[in-house]
Amino acid sequence: MGQDRPSTDAQAAENGGSVKVARGPGRRLHGAIAHKLGTAILSGQYAPGDILSGEVAFAEELDVSRSAYREAIQVLTAKGLVESRPKAGTRVLPRNRWNLLDPEVLAWAFAGEPDIQFVRDLFELRAIVEPAAARLAAQRRDKNDIKIMKDALAAMRRHTLATELGRAADRDFHNAILNATRNDALQVLSASIGAAVNWTTQYKQRARALPRNPIPDHVRVFDAIASGDAAAAADAMGVLVDLALEDTASAMGG
Amino acid sequence: MGQDRPSTDAQAAENGGSVKVARGPGRRLHGAIAHKLGTAILSGQYAPGDILSGEVAFAEELDVSRSAYREAIQVLTAKGLVESRPKAGTRVLPRNRWNLLDPEVLAWAFAGEPDIQFVRDLFELRAIVEPAAARLAAQRRDKNDIKIMKDALAAMRRHTLATELGRAADRDFHNAILNATRNDALQVLSASIGAAVNWTTQYKQRARALPRNPIPDHVRVFDAIASGDAAAAADAMGVLVDLALEDTASAMGG
DNA sequence: TCCTGTAATATGTCGGAGTAATTGACAGAG
DNA sequence: CTCTGTCAATTACTCCGACATATTACAGGA
Numbered sequence: 001m002g003q004d005r006p007s008t009d010a011q012a013a014e015n016g017g018s019v020k021v022a023r024g025p026g027r028r029l030h031g032a033i034a035h036k037l038g039t040a041i042l043s044g045q046y047a048p049g050d051i052l053s054g055e056v057a058f059a060e061e062l063d064v065s066r067s068a069y070r071e072a073i074q075v076l077t078a079k080g081l082v083e084s085r086p087k088a089g090t091r092v093l094p095r096n097r098w099n100l101l102d103p104e105v106l107a108w109a110f111a112g113e114p115d116i117q118f119v120r121d122l123f124e125l126r127a128i129v130e131p132a133a134a135r136l137a138a139q140r141r142d143k144n145d146i147k148i149m150k151d152a153l154a155a156m157r158r159h160t161l162a163t164e165l166g167r168a169a170d171r172d173f174h175n176a177i178l179n180a181t182r183n184d185a186l187q188v189l190s191a192s193i194g195a196a197v198n199w200t201t202q203y204k205q206r207a208r209a210l211p212r213n214p215i216p217d218h219v220r221v222f223d224a225i226a227s228g229d230a231a232a233a234a235d236a237m238g239v240l241v242d243l244a245l246e247d248t249a250s251a252m253g254g
Numbered sequence: 255m256g257q258d259r260p261s262t263d264a265q266a267a268e269n270g271g272s273v274k275v276a277r278g279p280g281r282r283l284h285g286a287i288a289h290k291l292g293t294a295i296l297s298g299q300y301a302p303g304d305i306l307s308g309e310v311a312f313a314e315e316l317d318v319s320r321s322a323y324r325e326a327i328q329v330l331t332a333k334g335l336v337e338s339r340p341k342a343g344t345r346v347l348p349r350n351r352w353n354l355l356d357p358e359v360l361a362w363a364f365a366g367e368p369d370i371q372f373v374r375d376l377f378e379l380r381a382i383v384e385p386a387a388a389r390l391a392a393q394r395r396d397k398n399d400i401k402i403m404k405d406a407l408a409a410m411r412r413h414t415l416a417t418e419l420g421r422a423a424d425r426d427f428h429n430a431i432l433n434a435t436r437n438d439a440l441q442v443l444s445a446s447i448g449a450a451v452n453w454t455t456q457y458k459q460r461a462r463a464l465p466r467n468p469i470p471d472h473v474r475v476f477d478a479i480a481s482g483d484a485a486a487a488a489d490a491m492g493v494l495v496d497l498a499l500e501d502t503a504s505a506m507g508g
Numbered sequence: 509t510c511c512t513g514t515a516a517t518a519t520g521t522c523g524g525a526g527t528a529a530t531t532g533a534c535a536g537a538g
Numbered sequence: 539c540t541c542t543g544t545c546a547a548t549t550a551c552t553c554c555g556a557c558a559t560a561t562t563a564c565a566g567g568a
Contacts, residue, residue, distance in 0.1 A: 026560095028519095028520065028521095029520075029521070030328065030520085030521090034332075054548090054549070054550085055549080055550065055551095056549095064521085064522090065521055065522045065523065066522085066523080066524095067321060067324075067520090067521065067522065067523085068520085068521060068522080070321075070325060070550090070551090071324065071325055071328045071520095074284065074325045074328045074329050074332070075328055075329070075331070075332040077329070078288075078328070078329040078332035078333055078356075078358070079332055080357075084549095084550065084551090085529085085530070085531095085549085085550075086528075086529045086530050086531085086548080086549050086550040086551070087529070087530040087531050087532090087547085087548055087549045087550075088530070088531070088549080088550085089548095089549070089550080090550085095438065096438070096441060096442065096445075098442070099353070099355075099356055099357070099442065100438060100439050100442050101353075101355055101439065101442060101443055102353055102356065103334075103353070104332070118438065118439070121437045121438050121439040121440065122439055124390075124437055124439075124440070125437065125439045125440050125443070128382065128383060128386040128440075129382060129383070132382040136378075183375045183378055183379065184349065184350070184354060184372065184375050185354050185355065185372070185375040185376055185378075185379045185447075186375065186378070186379050186382075187350060188350065188352070188353065188354050188355060189355055189379070189443070191350075193439075280529095282550090282551070282552095283551075283552070284551085284552090308517090308518060308519085309518075309519065309520095310518085318552085318553090319552060319553040319554070320553085320554085321551090321552065321553065321554085322551085322552060322553080324519090324520090325551095325552095338518095338519065338520090339518090339519075339560085339561070339562095340517085340518060340519040340520070340559070340560045340561055340562090341516090341517055341518050341519070341560070341561040341562050341563090342518080342519085342561065342562070343518070343519080344519085509568105510567105510568085511566105511567090511568080512565100512566085512567080512568095513564105513565090513566085513567100514563105514564085514565080514566095515562105515563090515564085515565095516561105516562090516563080516564095517560105517561090517562085517563100518559105518560095518561090518562100519558105519559085519560080519561095520557100520558075520559070520560085521556100521557080521558070521559085522555105522556080522557075522558090523554105523555100523556095524553105524554090524555100525552105525553085525554085526551105526552085526553080526554100527550105527551075527552070527553090528549100528550090528551070528552090529548105529549090529550085529551085530547105530548090530549085530550095531546105531547090531548085531549095532545105532546095532547090532548100533544105533545090533546085533547095534543105534544085534545080534546100535542105535543090535544085535545095536541105536542085536543085536544100537540105537541085537542080537543095538539105538540085538541075538542090
């Protein structure tokens, strides 16, 4: 069920501007609108301080009802991207008000060409958080955590990282580490950053095959956590993050 | 904060159970609804997996229109607290889907009696992030950053930390450090955590006067950053966080 | 027992009407 | 000329009632 009714192209001849929002399956209309506006803001198409058209005008331009449009605006407001006030309209907030760590915002940021500087910031944050997470995991993991990590590692060995199974195993491995930290805040944060950073992996893969075998580095992290060596775990994870940074940088920077 | 009386709101009278949502000035109705439901979820009043009443029923119970109720639900959905599906209703998502680092979610978490374990998690994360931020600030600060920090420090000396001016100066000081990191992601994250952790300061203050003079510790951080000594900056900030943790723990745990 | 089609139900979407609040302009006082 | 208070216009906000759509649950048949 792609396009609803092209029957209204009569008005296309009239204004030629009604850009209907594409909505995939399982995706609500207001979600699609939020995605469209969110990516537009994150890509810089709307700059902080800009004022969006009035509700009625914008909703009509998108060919949606005001209800759907407003619900989308509430989503953007909840994520700190915009702010609406009577008489003043809806304006894009300054960048430091954005919830840049919100998973959906991160997805919007990586929907188009991601800002190099922002990717650098995320890697920097990851280099801070992930080793600390590994340290905590080494201190708090139990038998069950170790088993899950071992299984994931085995799956990574079987399937290469180029396959979906392999990437799933990689995610499982890192998630197991996060679970072992017993820290919900750290867990949520690290999962978001990890997912976002892995978006860049797609570009990297597209450029060329992975030049390095990632298994040994993962094994080093696993051994340190399993043996309860906190310092070694933080160290090994730091190496892992650094390598990912190098690969991504060389793939993006040229 | 809110005088939300968890009492059973004995509405045995004829008003049929309309528990009107209180909405302060500058606070939209849907925002008030989101706040009410958000705090209810964060406080455990609704557990993950629970299904909220139908839109029509719930909206009528709150004595608001379905539109306003729906916009509030969109806000909660955007923050990962709930998920709505046709015929299935709106259910509370598992805790690991919540955007715990969203400023508004943090505010909701601290609206009532905050969960001890969660506070512990936040302090742990802060102990990871803040020293790293101080390290980066020491490496990247410029003349202007140093001037702002120095001014804030002077203001902290003039006004005690018990006054609003003093706390504002403290915030300025820490914000100056974050700005000096030149890392947007780190900035947003640290600002959220810092604000949330400072909520606990209110309880701490209420319990007893601050037992320690915080100025010398702040000076140590400032000197290290100003002189560009990254390791010393991280160290001094670590001390600062540890001291805050001790104070809060003794005030909360006894 | 399993599968398939059908019906019920709650969310999703729509359009319009009326309310409330903020801003910007204007007039008057200092 | 500047400042302050009031007023009006504009805009988002809220409410309402109806219809569309998707998903679940149940009943019927293989």
